[in-house]
Amino acid sequence: MRLTLLAFGLLTLATAAPAQDLDAARRLAQQAIIVDTHIDAPGALRKRWADLGEEQPDREFDYAKARRGGLDVAFMSIYTSAAQDADGSAWQVAHQMLDSVEALAQRHPDRFALLTSPKDVERLRQGGRVLLAMGMENGAPLGDDIANVQRFYDRGVRYITLAHSAANRLADSSYAAEKPWNGLSPFGKQVVAEMNRLGMMVDVSHLADASAWEAIRLSKAPVIASHSAFRHFTPGFERNISDALALAIAKTGGVVQIPFGTAFISPEAAADMQARYRARQAFNQHNANLRAQGLPVLDEAAFERDWAPQHPPRTSTLAQVLDQIDYGVKLLGIDHVGIGSDFDGVDGELADGLRSVADYPNLVAGLQARGYSEADIRKLLGGNLLRVWAAVEAAADPARASSGQ
Ligand SMILES: [Zn+2]
Structure with a gap:
């Protein structure tokens, strides 16, 4: 009898502890201000509209999930592709995406509010609103008109x-072999200065190293990487941030925001992605040669048919995301790391345990298990990004800052 009771007691203890941990993590996720700098909900909305004020099973961001996860500030990614840049539609697509985010806030003023300044976070999140901030991914919609920076600022865009x-027209990409600018273009340099003047955060995610270096050197305000993992774990993958660049970002006072996408945090997936770009370029070159000789080109779908079966999707884990955060904190200090998930932007190829905005408590529980204090976890979840945003705003031209509000 005693033995049975003892065994039962141990069993209860062993199973109850994680549940208590998760309760504590949920509480902290609700209390802390969580800022996620990269959520691709506008792209998903453009493909197929869904009312994100209601629970949507096929979306990684909606109001119900955001509330369960404790998300306070969601940077909506105003993303345009290189193809949209080439065909001249990027400006229009960006405005449509901004329209869609405004529509969410207008349909559900009790659930969402647009956020254009870190000063408004505490006031607007009262009553459980999820705050929608805008981040523009790809400067293509600016065209070659510097006045467009302010036009997008006026619509709420707070990083580019x-x-x-x-x-x-601004910079080189880490993904492309062609790097015509070897830094920033003359227009790119003008854009950085204009962003500084207005109080927009300069974002170096996706950039080629030389372009990132020049942006960091020229920016008069702290710089961010809105969704970049550490290249340390994925050698040779320029899309992830090098230690030297990360240290330079920290020196500006900025922050590196860790994504949850498998392609960035799994070394095997990152290797696949690099191989895919090389194969894709070879395919395009082959077609260009055929075209030049007046021969019929290979069907675009043929590339996918060959590629996909040989490269099944990889998986990744919450522990790998935590490893990224640990690494960043050791390298840069606790004040220069945050989160930029890439939810709704990577076709569900996400770390196990971090599959939607409902899952931040799992991240919090993981950080607690690794010994982070509550104060440190609050910095990682959003405190650091809000500090950077406020510093960028404070460095802006005061005349512009006051007339724009
Ligand atoms: Zn991206």
Whole structure:
């Protein structure tokens, strides 16, 4: 009898502890201000509209999940592709995405509010609102008109990732072999200065190293990497941030925001992605040669048919995301690391345990298990990003800052 009771007691203890931990993590996730700098909900909305004020099973961001996860500030990614840059539609697509985010806030003023300044977070989140901030991924919508920076600022955009998957009018991309600017273009340099003047965060995620270095050197305000993992774990993968660049970002007072996408945090997946880009370039070159000789080109779908069966999707874990955070904190200090998930942007190829905005408590529990204090966890979840945003705002031209509000 005693033995049975003892065994039962041990069993209860062993199973109850994790549940208590998760309760504590849930509480902290609700209390802390969570800022996620990269959520691709506008892209998903553009493909197929869904009312994100209601629970949507096929979306990684919606109001119900955000509330369960404790998310307070969701940077909506105003993403345009290199193809949209090339065909001249990027400006229009960016405005449509901004329209869609505004529509969410207008349909559900009790659930969402647009956020354009870190000063408004405490006031607007009262009553459980999820705050929607705008981050532009790819400077393509600016075209070649510097006045467009202010036009997008006036619509709420508060960071710009200068380039995406190919060189654009501003900067070179880490993904593309062609790097025409070897830094920033003359227009890119003007854009950085204009962003500083207005109080927009300069984002170096996706950039080629030389472009990132130049942006960091020229920016008069702290710089961010809105969703970049550490290249330390994925050698040779320029899309992830090098230690030297990360240290330079920290020196500006900025922050590196860790994504949850498998392609960035799994070395095997990152290797696949690099191989895919090389294969894709070879395929395109082959077609260009055929075209030049007046021969019929290979079907675009043929590339996918060959590639996909040989490269099944990889998986990744919460522990790998925690490893990224540990590494960043050791390298840069607790004040220069945050989170930029890439939810709704990577076709569900995410770390196990971090599959939607409902899952931040799992991240918090993991950080607690690794010994982070509550104060440190609050910095990682959003405190650091809000500090950087406030510093960028404070460095802006005061005349502009006051007239824009
Ligand atoms: Zn991205």
